[in-house]
Amino acid sequence: MGWKDVHVHPGSRVVDLPTWVDLRVPNVKSCMRMCWLYSACSALTFSLDQRRCQIYRTDDGDKEDFETEPLDGSVAMDMSSATADLSKGHLRYGCSTRPCKSSEFCAPVKNSATYVCILLITDLSETNLPVIPNSETEYDGFSSVVYTCAHGYFRDGSSYTAKFDPDSSTWSAVDVTCTFVDCGPPPVLQGAQASGSRTTANSEVTYSCLAGAVPSTGHVIKVTCEGSTGQWSSPQGSCSVVTCGAPPDMDTMVSELTPRSTLDAFPGLDEEELKMAFGGQAKYTCIP
Numbered sequence: 001m002g003w004k005d006v007h008v009h010p011g012s013r014v015v016d017l018p019t020w021v022d023l024r025v026p027n028v029k030s031c032m033r034m035c036w037l038y039s040a041c042s043a044l045t046f047s048l049d050q051r052r053c054q055i056y057r058t059d060d061g062d063k064e065d066f067e068t069e070p071l072d073g074s075v076a077m078d079m080s081s082a083t084a085d086l087s088k089g090h091l092r093y094g095c096s097t098r099p100c101k102s103s104e105f106c107a108p109v110k111n112s113a114t115y116v117c118i119l120l121i122t123d124l125s126e127t128n129l130p131v132i133p134n135s136e137t138e139y140d141g142f143s144s145v146v147y148t149c150a151h152g153y154f155r156d157g158s159s160y161t162a163k164f165d166p167d168s169s170t171w172s173a174v175d176v177t178c179t180f181v182d183c184g185p186p187p188v189l190q191g192a193q194a195s196g197s198r199t200t201a202n203s204e205v206t207y208s209c210l211a212g213a214v215p216s217t218g219h220v221i222k223v224t225c226e227g228s229t230g231q232w233s234s235p236q237g238s239c240s241v242v243t244c245g246a247p248p249d250m251d252t253m254v255s256e257l258t259p260r261s262t263l264d265a266f267p268g269l270d271e272e273e274l275k276m277a278f279g280g281q282a283k284y285t286c287i288p
Contacts, residue, residue, distance in 0.1 A: 002085050003032060007078035013045040013071040017056035020120075025053040028075065035079050037095055038120070040102035042066070042080040049073045057102070119143050119166045130162055130171055134178040145171075149178035152200030154227025183225035183232050191239040191266045192221065201227035209239035211259065212266040212277030216240045241266055243273065247282035255282045 020041065025031050028046040031053035035041035040057040043066055047053075056066065058080070068076045084096045094115030095106040104117040120143065129137070129145060134153045138146045143164045149155040157175040164171055181201035186194050191213050196205035207221040215221050217237035224233045247255050260279025262271065269277060 002029070003036065003079070003082045004085055005081045005083055006032070007081075009068050009076040009078070011070060011072055011074070012068040012076045013074050014043045014054070014056055014076045015067055015069050017043060017058060017066040019054050020057045021053065021055045023053060024051050026051065028077075031055070032077065032079070035077075036082070036084065036098065037106045037108075039098040039100055039104070039106065043076065043078050045071075045074055045076050047074045119164070128169070128171055130174050132174065132176050132178060134180070135176060147174060147176045149201075151202075152180060152182075152198075153178040154181045154201040156228075179227075181225065181227045181230050183230055186223055187232050187235060189221065189235050189239065191241075193264065199225060201225055205232075207235065207239075210264045210266045211261040211279055212243075212269050212274050213239040213241045214278055239266065241269065242278035243276050244278075244280070245276055247276075250284060253284040253286055255284050257282055 020038065021034065025034065025046075028048075031044055031046045034053060035044045035055045038055060038057075041055045042058040043056045045054045045056075058066070066078075084098075095108045098106065099115065100106040100117035103120055105120055107116045107118055109115055132147055134150050135147045135155075136150055138148065143166075145162045147155070147160050147162070156177050156179065159173070159175040162171045162174045183199050183201075183203075185199065186196070186205040188194075189207050191210050192207040193210060194205050194207055196203065199205075203225045205223050207223075209215055215237050216239065219237065221235050221237045221239075223235050225231075226233055247257070257275035258281050259265070259271070259274040259277070260281070262274065265274050266277070274280065
C-alpha cells in the first residue's frame, strides 16, 4: 500500500474524532494518500460500497485518543504511527515526510522533489465568509468555497467561488444571486396526464399518455422549469393514438372487445374506438 505500521480495522468506522474531509474517492489507497498528505490526519474511515472517504484530525497533539465501532461495508485505519514506504515511490515528490503544518495540506509537485503547502480553511476564516441569501456552500476542504442555490432558486452571476487569502485573512468577493423562480402550472399536453408537484426552478414534470395512446417519440415526455427564463421548456414529443382496427374473424369463435380503461381515455375516442386502440383486448370464445 506504500505505508508501514498502519492498523486496519475491517467492518468498523472511526468515532470520537473531528471529521475534516468527507468526499468520494476511487479506492482506499486514495483515501490513505489523502490522509497522509494532511499531516494532522490520524485516522480514516473508507466505505467500500459508497467509495466514501472520511479523514479525521486529532486535537491537542494526541494522535491516539479515538475509538472504532462496528459498521458493515467499511474499513477503519489508524494512521497515527504510520510511516511512508519510500521504496514504493508514489510519495517521492516532497511529501513523504509529511513536512507541512497541521493546518496545511501537502501538494506534491510532479517531476520534482518539491512540494507546496496549501492552507486549509480554519474556524476563524469561516466566520468571515461572504453571506449570500438563499444559498448553500460547499467547502473543498482546503481554501475555497463554492456557492449553490437552495432548491427552487436560480443561481446567477459570474463568480461562484470564494477563495481565502491567508495574508489578509479575508475572502475574495463573489458575484452570486439566488432568485426564487416559480414557473406556475406546467403546459397542458393533449391526451396526457402530468405528474410532479413542484413548479420552482429546475423542477421536472413528466407526462403519461392517456388510454389508447403512446408517446410519439418512444421516450418519456417531460418539461423543466428553466430558472433563467421562469418558463417551462417545450415538451419534446406528443401522445399519438394507436389503433389496431377490428380483430380478425374466426369461423368457430366469436370475439368480445374490452378497452384497457374507460377512465382517463384519450380525448375524442368513443367507447368502440377505445376498444380497438392501444391497450384494448379481444377475447375469443368457441361458438356452441
